[in-house]
Amino acid sequence: xxxxxxxxxxxxxxxxxxxxxxxxxxxxxxxxxxxxxxxxxxxxxxxxxxxxxxxxxxxxxxxxxxxxxxxxxxxxxxxxxxxxxxxxxxxxxxxxxxxxxxxxxxxxxxxxxxxxxxxxxxxxxxxxxxxxxxxxxxxxxxxxxxxxxxxxxxxxxxxxxxxxxxxxxxxxxxxxxxxxxxxxxxxxxxxxxxxxxxxxxxxxxxxxxxxxxxxxxxxxxxxxxxxxxxxxxxxxxxxxxxx
Amino acid sequence: xxxxxxxxxxxxxxxxxxxxxxxxxxxxxxxxxxxxxxxxxxxxxxxxxxxxxxxxxxxxxxxxxxxxxxxxxxxxxxxxxxxxxxxxxxxxxxxxxxxxxxxxxxxxxxxxxxxxxxxxxxxxxxxxxxxxxxxxxxxxxxxxxxxxxxxxxxxxxxxxxxxxxxxxxxxxxxxxxxxxxxxxxxxxxxxxxxxxxxxxxxxxxxxxxxxxxxxxxxxxxxxxxxxxxxxxxxxxxxxxxxxxxxxxxxxxxxxxxxxxxxxxxxxxxxxxxxxxxxxxxxxxxxxxxxxxxxxxxxxxxxxxxxxxxxxxxxxxxxxxxxxxxxxxxxxxxxxxxxxxxxxxxxxxxxxxxxxxxxxxxxxxxxxxxxxxxxxxxxxxxxxxxxxxxxxxxxxxxxxxxxxxxxxxxxxxxxxxxxxxxx
Numbered sequence: 001x002x003x004x005x006x007x008x009x010x011x012x013x014x015x016x017x018x019x020x021x022x023x024x025x026x027x028x029x030x031x032x033x034x035x036x037x038x039x040x041x042x043x044x045x046x047x048x049x050x051x052x053x054x055x056x057x058x059x060x061x062x063x064x065x066x067x068x069x070x071x072x073x074x075x076x077x078x079x080x081x082x083x084x085x086x087x088x089x090x091x092x093x094x095x096x097x098x099x100x101x102x103x104x105x106x107x108x109x110x111x112x113x114x115x116x117x118x119x120x121x122x123x124x125x126x127x128x129x130x131x132x133x134x135x136x137x138x139x140x141x142x143x144x145x146x147x148x149x150x151x152x153x154x155x156x157x158x159x160x161x162x163x164x165x166x167x168x169x170x171x172x173x174x175x176x177x178x179x180x181x182x183x184x185x186x187x188x189x190x191x192x193x194x195x196x197x198x199x200x201x202x203x204x205x206x207x208x209x210x211x212x213x214x215x216x217x218x219x220x221x222x223x224x225x226x227x228x229x230x231x232x233x234x235x236x237x238x239x240x241x242x243x
Numbered sequence: 244x245x246x247x248x249x250x251x252x253x254x255x256x257x258x259x260x261x262x263x264x265x266x267x268x269x270x271x272x273x274x275x276x277x278x279x280x281x282x283x284x285x286x287x288x289x290x291x292x293x294x295x296x297x298x299x300x301x302x303x304x305x306x307x308x309x310x311x312x313x314x315x316x317x318x319x320x321x322x323x324x325x326x327x328x329x330x331x332x333x334x335x336x337x338x339x340x341x342x343x344x345x346x347x348x349x350x351x352x353x354x355x356x357x358x359x360x361x362x363x364x365x366x367x368x369x370x371x372x373x374x375x376x377x378x379x380x381x382x383x384x385x386x387x388x389x390x391x392x393x394x395x396x397x398x399x400x401x402x403x404x405x406x407x408x409x410x411x412x413x414x415x416x417x418x419x420x421x422x423x424x425x426x427x428x429x430x431x432x433x434x435x436x437x438x439x440x441x442x443x444x445x446x447x448x449x450x451x452x453x454x455x456x457x458x459x460x461x462x463x464x465x466x467x468x469x470x471x472x473x474x475x476x477x478x479x480x481x482x483x484x485x486x487x488x489x490x491x492x493x494x495x496x497x498x499x500x501x502x503x504x505x506x507x508x509x510x511x512x513x514x515x516x517x518x519x520x521x522x523x524x525x526x527x528x529x530x531x532x533x534x535x536x537x538x539x540x541x542x543x544x545x546x547x548x549x550x551x552x553x554x555x556x557x558x559x560x561x562x563x564x565x566x567x568x569x570x571x572x573x574x575x576x577x578x579x580x581x582x583x584x585x586x587x588x589x590x591x592x593x594x595x596x597x598x599x600x601x602x603x604x605x606x607x608x609x610x611x612x613x614x615x616x617x618x619x620x621x622x623x624x625x626x627x628x629x630x631x632x633x634x635x636x637x638x639x640x641x642x643x644x645x646x647x648x649x650x651x652x653x654x655x656x657x658x659x660x661x662x663x664x665x
Contacts, residue, residue, distance in 0.1 A: 061578065061658045082582045089580015096662070100575045104257045117580040121250065165580070 007073075008168045008200060009035040009058065014067035014077075016053050016223075027053040028064070029223040035169060035202055040195065042211040043204045045220035054220065055204045059092055059171050060084045072168055089117050093162030097174035099154040101146035107133065107157050108142040114165045125164070132160040136190060152183035159190065169200035176210055188213050255593040258565070266597060269561045272554030273601030273641060274608065277634045280547040281609025284630040286616060287540045289623035294532045300441060301525035302382055304499060306491040306506050308332060308340075310484055313519045327470050329483040330519040336510070337489050343505050344491060346498070350380045351460055352488040355467045359456060360425040361413040368409055370426060371455045372463020380492040383452065388420055388436030395435075396459040403432035407440030408453040424456065430466055432458060450488075499526045551637060554601065555645040562594050562649035573653050574661030583654040590653050594646025595639055602638030606631055 016028040028050045035041055045051050056062035057069060060076060063084075069077045071091050076084065088094075101110045111129035112121050133139055136156040146154055155175065162170050176184035188210065191201055203214065211217045212231060219226040259266040301307065310331025334351070341349040353372035358365065377383075378390045386407060395402050403424060410419050419434045426432060440453050458466075471482045493502045503524045514520045566573070573586055609631065613624035 056659050059578065061662070082584075085577065085580055085582040088578060094578045096575075100571070100578075100662075102572055102575060104261055105254075113576065114579045116247070116250070117576075117582070117585055119247065121247065161579075 005036040005038060007034050008037050008071065009202070010068075010070045011057075012068040012070070014057065014064045014069060016050075016057060016062070017065045026223050028057070030067070031220075031223070031225055033218055033225060033228075035200060037200055038195070038198060039169075039216070040191070040201045040214040041203070042214040042217045043202065043220060044206060044208075044211050044217055045226070047206070048222075049220040050223040051204050051206075051220055053223075055171070055173055058202060059094060060088045085117075089114060090165060091168045093165065093167035093170040095155070095158050095162050095170060095172040095175045097177040099146070099151070099158045099178070101154055101157055101161075103146055106143050106145060107138065107149075110146065110157060111142075111161050111164055114161060118165070128164060129160070132163050133157075135163075135194075136160045150183075151179050152186055155179065155183075155187055156190065159187075159194075163194075163199070169202055172201065172203040174205055174207075175203060176207070177205075184210070251589065251592045252596060254589065255596040258569075258593055259597060262565075265561060265564075269554075269557045269597060270601035270604070272557040273551065273598045273638050274554075274605040276547065276551035276554040276641075277602045277605025277638045278608035278612055279550055280544075280634040280637065281606065281626065281631055282612040282616065282624075283543040283547050284540075284634070285609075285613035285624040285626045286622060287536065287543060288625040288627055288630070289613075289617075290539075291533070291536050292625055293623045294529070294536065298525045298529040298532070300382060301523070301528075302380065302490075302492060303526050303529060304493045304496050305380065305525055306493065306499070306503055307523040307525070308489045308491075308506060308510060309521050309523065310487050311519055311521050312482070327481040327483040331484040332486040332489055332520055334485050336513060337486055339509060340489060340491065340506060343509055344493070344502055346494050347502065348376050348380055348492040350374050350376045350490045350492075351486050352377070352490065353460060353463045353467070353485075354450065354487040355463070355471065357427050357467075359409075359413065360428070361422065364413045364415065366409065366412045366454075369450060369455045370403075370463065370467070371450070371452070371457050372460045372467075373457055374460050376492075377457070377490070380490045381452065383441065384439040386437050386439040387418075388434070390436055390438075391457060391459050396461050399462050399465055400459060401430070401432050401462060402435045402458065404436040404438060404457040405434055406438050406451075406453045406455045406457075408451075409456060410434075410437045412454075426456070432456070496526055499524060503527070551641050554598070554638075555641040558594055558598055558642055559645040559649060561597070562590060562646050563652070565593070566590060566649045566653040569653075570656060570661050570664040573656055574658050574664065577656075577658035578662060586654040587650045590650035591643055591646045594649070595642040598642025598645075599635075599639045602635045605638060606635055609634060 011031050011033045014028055014031045015026070018025045018027060031050075031054065043051055043054055053062070057064055060071075063079075064077050067077065068075050071087060076087050079087065094100075102113065105113070108126070108129050111132065112125050115121050115125045115128075130139070130142065133142055136159050138153060138156050138160065141149065141153065146157065149157065159170075176187050179187060191199075192213070195201070201214070203210070205211055214231060217229045217231060219229065312328075313330055337349060337351050341347075351374060355370045355372075356367065357370050358367045359370075373391070374396065375391050375393055378385065385404075388404070390404055391402070405413070405419060405424075413419065413424060414422065419437055422434050424432050424434060438452070438457075469483050469485050471484065473480055473482075491502065491506065493499055503522070507522055510520050510522060576586065576589075610626060613626055616622055617624050
């Protein structure tokens with residue numbers, strides 16, 4: 001790759017093994033990879049390839065059996081539960097397939113949840129929520145409940161929520177899996193739209209059409225990195241930039 | 244900090260609003276628990292104060308010896324009707340009591356039920372013959388005029404002091420002072436004083452002094468004699484009683500146990516065969532009453548605690564259901580940076596809000612309930628602010644205690660599993 005952008009997330013020979021009775025399932029088996037600032041990376045693979053395990057590890061919801069996971073240069077693979085919670089709260093912005101907004105809270109309150117757990121709720125968090133709601137195209141709907149919104153709108157709220165804590169990277173799990181193709185395109189356009197702000201995106205998907213729009217795609221196979229592909233669109237974009 | 248707490252409480256309320264009926268029903272368990280705790284404590288307190296007042300009227304430093312018609316002959320009037328049945332306390336015994344308890348005030352009391360008349364007003368009540376010390380020993384007050392004196396006694400004067408209620412009955416419109424009351428149709432007594440009403444109904448077996456007329460002891464003996472003839476259904480019964488009651492006032496309540504022992508020893512010698520004298524020690528009764536009230540209160544407290552316990556189990560049940568239903572929410576919150584303690588806090592507050600709401604309404608009901616008990620069952624009730632606070636505090640605590648396990652379970656879910664939960 002040869003560029004000198006900051007590495008914000010890095011796997012070094014990460015293994016994740018589960019014990020199932022007498023057998024050991026090697027869900028991840030020595031994965032090394034890097035995510036740099038401003039990256040748009042998708043992770044693909046058949047089911048059983050280790051995508052979900054990779055997602056859980058990237059999201060600090062799980063710990064590797066061995067190997068190192070560095071976020072912003074700090075090894076988080078051996079942190080305790082509270083410390084991992086802090087890392088999730090400060091450094092990662094989650095976007096889920098089924099939006100995962102909290103139904104009894106309004107849009108504004110949903111946006112404030114990540115900051116609440118850092119004790120940062122106040123007039124400033126409200127201003128930020130208003131700004132981000134505007135940014136994802138939902139300015140007028142702060143007082144609505146999630147179920148009063150369409151799927152696309154809910155996912156916009158979820159994206160805004162993921163940005164509330166200024167994370168090092170967004171971690172999306174099939175972010176468009178529950179949406180129709182038009183809405184899918186809108187959401188992917190929104191991701192493109194956010195990138196000039198310096199947003200880094202890691203997305204796990206099995207949809208090639210979605211993966212295509214990222215810079216690079218990491219293919220997993222049987223818990224190992226199969227190949228890392230530079231996508232065409234990204235390549236052309238890079239050439240244009242050079243020219 | 245305060246804003247955050249308020250936010251957590253508001254969140255709890257919002258989550259409870261998701262299941263209004265379920266939350267309301269759960270709250271009802273605590274509600275009735277708290278209301279019953281407050282009501283029971285109010286009834287207990289009322290009964291305690293009532294008992295205290297009653298024994299205070301009798302005098303906590305007093306000993307009371309009272310003549311009683313022996314039981315075995317009480318019903319059989321077949322034997323010689325003209326031979327007077329002699330029983331009870333004698334003048335000699337009263338003197339002996341006075342000599343044995345030199346520090347005490349001893350008051351001799353005679354009683355006779357007689358019709359009293361003044362103009363057109365008529366009332367049958369008890370004429371009490373007694374001594375000047377009666378006023379202090381029986382804990383009564385003069386409202387008007389004066390009480391009996393030794394001079395009245397020595398001169399065998401026909402003077403009387405009226406109990407407050409009797410004065411109202413015989414003199415409904417005018418001032419009784421220096422007026423005359425006719426007893427048994429021919430005995431005239433000049434009113435020299437009126438007592439303040441005690442207001443409380445006396446306990447069973449004691450004389451209702453508010454309705455009595457008081458005359459000097461010697462006058463009483465002279466006018467009514469020691470032999471009392473009553474006619475009932477055509478047959479006569481004659482009784483010979485010297486003194487109906489001797490009240491002893493001891494200097495302090497520490498002297499009561501020894502004084503009671505001396506008095507009982509003394510009277511036991513005279514009245515062993517036919518137990519025709521009863522010794523009442525208000526302090527002992529008070530202590531017994533307090534002891535039995537204490538047991539009663541313990542039983543009430545246990546019952547109330549059980550109802551709160553049941554309410555608490557209801558809360559735990561609902562919170563466990565809530566935690567299961569909202570597994571996904573827990574996963575989301577964990578992904579967004581919530582630590583275990585945040586999840587514990589959230590569900591504890593929710594349980595606390597649930598039971599505190601029940602507690603709050605329960606306090607309302609608990610304040611109304613004793614009032615209704617007073618109206619319907621004529622049982623005195625007293626609501627103590629600290630009891631209300633205690634009941635409310637317990638209800639909030641029940642929520643926290645029974646919310647602890649569900650909250651712990653919520654916090655210890657694996658975030659990955661929780662997020663995957665449908």
